[in-house]
Amino acid sequence: MRTEPSPGTLPAREHLPAGWAGTPVLDVVVPVYNEEKDLQRCVRRLHEHLTRTFPYAFRITVADNASTDGTPHLAGELARRIPEVRSVRLEQKGRGRALRTVWSASDAPVLAYMDVDLSTDLNALLPLVAPLISGHSDLAIGSRLSRSARVVRGPKREFVSRAYNLILRGSLQTRFSDAQCGFKAVRRDVARALLPLVEDGGWFFDTELLVLAERAGLRIHEVPVDWVDDPDSTVRIVRTATEDLKGVWRVGRALATGALPLDRLARPFGDDPRDRDIEDVPRGLARQLVGFCAVGALSTLFYLLLYSGFRAFAGSQAANGLALLVSAVANTAANRRLTFGVRGRGGLVRHQAQGLVVLAIGLALTSGSLAALNTASGDPGHSTELAVLVAANLAATVLRFLLLRAWVFPDRPAHRAADRPAHRAADRPGDRTSAPDPRTAR
Numbered sequence: 001m002r003t004e005p006s007p008g009t010l011p012a013r014e015h016l017p018a019g020w021a022g023t024p025v026l027d028v029v030v031p032v033y034n035e036e037k038d039l040q041r042c043v044r045r046l047h048e049h050l051t052r053t054f055p056y057a058f059r060i061t062v063a064d065n066a067s068t069d070g071t072p073h074l075a076g077e078l079a080r081r082i083p084e085v086r087s088v089r090l091e092q093k094g095r096g097r098a099l100r101t102v103w104s105a106s107d108a109p110v111l112a113y114m115d116v117d118l119s120t121d122l123n124a125l126l127p128l129v130a131p132l133i134s135g136h137s138d139l140a141i142g143s144r145l146s147r148s149a150r151v152v153r154g155p156k157r158e159f160v161s162r163a164y165n166l167i168l169r170g171s172l173q174t175r176f177s178d179a180q181c182g183f184k185a186v187r188r189d190v191a192r193a194l195l196p197l198v199e200d201g202g203w204f205f206d207t208e209l210l211v212l213a214e215r216a217g218l219r220i221h222e223v224p225v226d227w228v229d230d231p232d233s234t235v236r237i238v239r240t241a242t243e244d245l246k247g248v249w250r251v252g253r254a255l256a257t258g259a260l261p262l263d264r265l266a267r268p269f270g271d272d273p274r275d276r277d278i279e280d281v282p283r284g285l286a287r288q289l290v291g292f293c294a295v296g297a298l299s300t301l302f303y304l305l306l307y308s309g310f311r312a313f314a315g316s317q318a319a320n321g322l323a324l325l326v327s328a329v330a331n332t333a334a335n336r337r338l339t340f341g342v343r344g345r346g347g348l349v350r351h352q353a354q355g356l357v358v359l360a361i362g363l364a365l366t367s368g369s370l371a372a373l374n375t376a377s378g379d380p381g382h383s384t385e386l387a388v389l390v391a392a393n394l395a396a397t398v399l400r401f402l403l404l405r406a407w408v409f410p411d412r413p414a415h416r417a418a419d420r421p422a423h424r425a426a427d428r429p430g431d432r433t434s435a436p437d438p439r440t441a442r
């Protein structure tokens with residue numbers, strides 16, 4: 001998994017100026033491998049559609065993946081005859097490799113790609129890229145699994161597609177509906193931040209890019225598409241599925257171990273309302289409370305089970321201490337990741353040490369409650385002990401949340417401001433720098 005540092009904080013999303021008539025606003029990449037049969041027909045059809053319907057300047061880039069037939073010659077002919085078409089030759093196969101190469105070098109602010117068979121209805125192209133042009137979204141994908149999508153394909157491909165996306169949802173907790181549809185777009189600034197982190201150069205490239213974007217907090221727009229399966233497709237389903245599953249395992253392991261530096265990209269644009277400092281509204285308090293309550297409920301159950309187990313061979317005080325120690329380590333780890341959104345291993349030891357201090361306070365409350373119970377009743381029943389411990393833990397839980405929020409995982413405004421310079425600059429009237437208009441720059 002690539003762990004190269006990202007280029008830093010990304011600029012705020014803004015609507016692309018309508019006056020951009022020089023540099024193409026959209027660069028549509030068509031990856032091809034031995035497609036001499038369909039290349040000319042598909043490129044001309046795409047060019048005609050964009051000329052007729054797309055209101056901005058555009059470019060079509062044919063990315064040849066080491067074809068061995070007449071595809072390179074045909075791509076060159078198209079580039080010579082149609083001004084908006086260009087051809088790029090790669091000496092290695094791989095759709096992801098082709099997209100990485102072209103997208104990294106493109107000067108267009110919106111980058112897209114589609115399969116050469118044009119299985120997706122081209123009427124979805126403008127809805128796909130419009131949210132990126134307007135600044136509403138960071139990436140956009142066509143979805144064949146949306147309820148309003150209209151899809152014609154065989155049961156085998158339907159089963160494989162749905163099974164793959166269920167695997168993604170179950171293993172990587174993805175929320176987008178269709179990772180494999182060959183119809184996607186991304187803003188150039190987002191692509192340049194994510195591409196150094198994407199390792200795959202084949203068919204898993206799309207999935208990896210989407211997973212990283214979602215984990216980084218970027219907005220993914222989905223467009224229901226009309227899609228007709230290409231019976232002559234050269235995609236090897238079994239081989240592709242195997243490689244995809246290997247990619248799922250690799251990315252899942254990297255996310256679980258904190259090997260990916262996604263904290264550099266989390267909420268990168270600074271234009272999310274949840275990033276704003278609003279007076280008398282604690283930042284993220286509602287979400288943190290929900291996460292803390294969920295973790296706390298599971299931790300309490302875990303603690304009670306541990307206490308009951310330890311109580312079978314130890315005294316009440318020893319069982320309470322051991323149960324608190326084990327459950328507190330698990331609780332701190334869960335709250336660190338799920339409640340307060342801390343990723344990676346930085347500060348892990350310090351956070352656990354501070355969590356143990358909070359544990360000591362909880363231990364004092366629960367132990368004191370048990371001592372008071374034993375004083376009041378010489379030999380209390382097990383159910384009475386549990387009832388007293390539940391009440392004491394409720395009090396300790398409230399104090400624990402306050403200490404975790406204010407001391408262990410504090411939300412420091414100075415750090416947030418340092419992480420979002422573009423946002424702070426954009427908030428000051430007169431400081432925003434608009435993109436140059438090519439008509440006046442000539």
